[in-house]
Amino acid sequence: MSLKFVTVFLRSSGENALIILEEAGSNQIAVVEKQALLDVASPPRADETRLQENVELFCNIVRAKHRAKDVASDGRIYISAGDVCEWKSAPGNPH
Structure with missing residues (x-):
């Protein structure tokens, strides 16, 4: 089974965003770090629009991190600027 998108939102602090996905009745929370939002496109922005434009990415x-069992000890998956850079530079990955 694959994770299905549920919702995404920017935290009011602006420090990160949360993505909630679901698989077999269980939620998987992912944290998108602010620098990942800033680095995903140009010009750098960490706002709701940038988040919505890149939610599929x-x-x-x-x-991919879930399949690789790259989950933090708190059960969340964290997306860093490095993850975005790696994803975008890997051949065959959708952007």
Whole structure:
């Protein structure tokens, strides 16, 4: 089974965003770090619009990390600027 997108939102602090995905009745929370939002496109912005424009890319990264069992000890998946750069530079990954 694959993780299905549920919702995404920018935290009011602006420090990160949360993506919630679901698989077999269980939620998977992913945290998109602010620098990942800033680095995903140009000009750099960490706002709701940038998040919505790139939600599919972030979900693809979350799904790949979930398959690789790259989950933090708190049960969340974290997306860093490095993850975005790696994803975008890998051949065959959708952007």
